[in-house]
Amino acid sequence: MFEDFIYVLGKYDTWLWRGFLLTIELLVISVTLGTLLAIPLAVARVSKKVWIQALPFAFIYVFRGTPLIGQLFMMYYGVGQLVAEIDGIQDHWTWTYLRDPYWYCLLTFVLNTAAYVAEIMRGGIQNVPNGELEAARACGMSPWITYRRIIFPRMWQMIWPAYTNDVIFTLKATSLASTVTMMELTGAARKIVARTALPYEAFISAGVIYLIIVYTLTFGFKGIERYLRRSEVRKEPKSGKPKAASA
Amino acid sequence: MLDLYGRGWQMLEGGLVTVQLCLTVLPFMIVIGLLGASAKLSRYRTLRVIGESYTVLIRGIPELLVILLIYFGGTIAVQSLAELISGEETRVDIPAFWSGVAALALVQGAFASEVFRAAMQSIPLGQIEAATACGMTPMQVFMRIKLPQLWRFALPGLNNLFQVLIKDTALISVVGVEEIMRKAAIGAGTEKAPFTFYLVAMLMFLSFTTVSLLVFNYLEKRAARGVARA
Numbered sequence: 001m002f003e004d005f006i007y008v009l010g011k012y013d014t015w016l017w018r019g020f021l022l023t024i025e026l027l028v029i030s031v032t033l034g035t036l037l038a039i040p041l042a043v044a045r046v047s048k049k050v051w052i053q054a055l056p057f058a059f060i061y062v063f064r065g066t067p068l069i070g071q072l073f074m075m076y077y078g079v080g081q082l083v084a085e086i087d088g089i090q091d092h093w094t095w096t097y098l099r100d101p102y103w104y105c106l107l108t109f110v111l112n113t114a115a116y117v118a119e120i121m122r123g124g125i126q127n128v129p130n131g132e133l134e135a136a137r138a139c140g141m142s143p144w145i146t147y148r149r150i151i152f153p154r155m156w157q158m159i160w161p162a163y164t165n166d167v168i169f170t171l172k173a174t175s176l177a178s179t180v181t182m183m184e185l186t187g188a189a190r191k192i193v194a195r196t197a198l199p200y201e202a203f204i205s206a207g208v209i210y211l212i213i214v215y216t217l218t219f220g221f222k223g224i225e226r227y228l229r230r231s232e233v234r235k236e237p238k239s240g241k242p243k244a245a246s247a
Numbered sequence: 248m249l250d251l252y253g254r255g256w257q258m259l260e261g262g263l264v265t266v267q268l269c270l271t272v273l274p275f276m277i278v279i280g281l282l283g284a285s286a287k288l289s290r291y292r293t294l295r296v297i298g299e300s301y302t303v304l305i306r307g308i309p310e311l312l313v314i315l316l317i318y319f320g321g322t323i324a325v326q327s328l329a330e331l332i333s334g335e336e337t338r339v340d341i342p343a344f345w346s347g348v349a350a351l352a353l354v355q356g357a358f359a360s361e362v363f364r365a366a367m368q369s370i371p372l373g374q375i376e377a378a379t380a381c382g383m384t385p386m387q388v389f390m391r392i393k394l395p396q397l398w399r400f401a402l403p404g405l406n407n408l409f410q411v412l413i414k415d416t417a418l419i420s421v422v423g424v425e426e427i428m429r430k431a432a433i434g435a436g437t438e439k440a441p442f443t444f445y446l447v448a449m450l451m452f453l454s455f456t457t458v459s460l461l462v463f464n465y466l467e468k469r470a471a472r473g474v475a476r477a
Contacts, residue, residue: 065410065456066449067417070428074449077435078442168307175309179421186312199319207308207316214307 008201012192019188020209026174026184029106031167034113041114042121043147056118063115069176071112076104076180101180109177113170120162124155157228164221168214175210185209251447252438254430261430262451268348268416268426269409269455275352276359276412277405283360284367298360305357311418314350318422321346347419355412362404367393369400399470406463413455427451 009016045056063071083089083098097103128151136146156163178187189206193199251258286298305313318341326339370393378388420428431448435441 062449062453065453067414067428067452069417069420070431070445070449070452073428073432073435073441074445078445081439081441172309172311175311176418178311186309186315189312190315193315193319199316199323203312203316203320207312210309210312211304211307 004198004201005205008192008196008198009205012188012195012202015183015188015192016185016205016209019183019185019206020213022177022182022184023171023174024213026105026109026177027167027171030109030113030170030174033106033110034170035117037110037114038117038121041118042125045118045122046125060115060119063112064119068108068112068173069179072105072108072176072180075108076101080104101177101182105174105177105180105182109170109173112173113166116166116169117163120159120166121155123162124159125151127158128154157232160221160225160228164218164225167217167221171210171213171217251434251443252440254434254438254444257430257434258427258444258447258451261425261427261448262455264344264424264426265413265416265451265455268344268351268419268424269413271348272351272355272412272416273409275348276355276408279352279356280359280363283356284363287360287364288367302357302360305354310350310354310415311421313354314347314418314422317350317353318343318346321349343419343422343424347416347422347424351412351415351419354415355408358408358411359405362401362408363397365404366397366400370396399474402463402467402470406460406467409459409463410456413452413459417452 041056041059044052045060047053080099089095089098132150132154133146136150141149174184175186177184178190181187183191185206189202192202196202283298283301286294287302289295289298322339322341325341326337329337329339374392375388378392383391416426417428420426420432423429425433427448431444435444438444
């Protein structure tokens, strides 16, 4: 049993390593761009004017209400076909990029992450205590400055645990790239299975790598959470009780 | 375009399979979730460790990988088990549908056990003490006190999980179960019209998640009807 593991890990380590790198690349780009896109979406979503919040609402609703694999196929096969039907596009220099699944994957993951993160941010923005907003207005802050100094820092503090979950969700979502022939971690494992017919060894190896990524991320994000909440650190009560009493 | 090149019926059939998948996974998910939550809150360390490691493992692995592992690995496992029992070479085929159900139940059960654990912990301890003082056995406490209230505390979480479940059934198309995504892929391939077929598939999923949302909102209102509002 273990010989097979050693065989798979020894012979196909470069595939798994490249898969790991591609998974991380997809994750980092999707989360970064997705979060940047989510900020204006969330701000528009909490607007009181119907015509401003309607579009982000629809966007978030559609992307959260449909399966990611469908969005990916829609993008890669559906939009890809529409692009391919444009006259002369296949001779154009952009064609190398326009038929590469990589860009379709990234675009789908970015939009999907943006929708989920925007929904979390909406909750965060709406939960900023009203008194703080009133205080900011009383100090003469413009809406823009209020957002920068009060709402966003508060929002990040509140949404961080949910945001961490969402980053992990995106990591797991990148495994879908394997369905459009990308060779990320899951894709590499599938290729190993096709080559060796050793499903346990390949898939479990990939699974362990995913677990390592997830728990490294969780650990790192916990550290950032402590940093975000540094202002809330509770003061130790200075009573005369000996410390050993709690043990 | 409306009859989808004569494949409209096939898409509806796919929709039916998706609904079947969701409804088949649901009871397993709830049972695994309840078992997992009880294990996590158990008095016994071993059970707690098992419960915790189950969720920790499953939540860190992509659903797709679990589906692939069970589909490809499950056949080998069952086959060698059958060979061990019968002592001769046997060929076993697990239908893709059931390996998909098993994978989704395993994944969703892990998330459900978190939901139920939180729900169990929000039941006031005084009620459980009162029930024990009345002489109820732990089983009776569970059936009479915990379970009826669990429902109310767990519904918002289950609402969320069911949404995820509906969307996750699309992943089973990867192992060839002919639900919506698979039917759409077949249609897209043979009719050379991927945009149309995937658009229809997405609209079907969107209507499923919307209906599920409405039903759960109704259930949440219903479950809260006996509760005084603050």
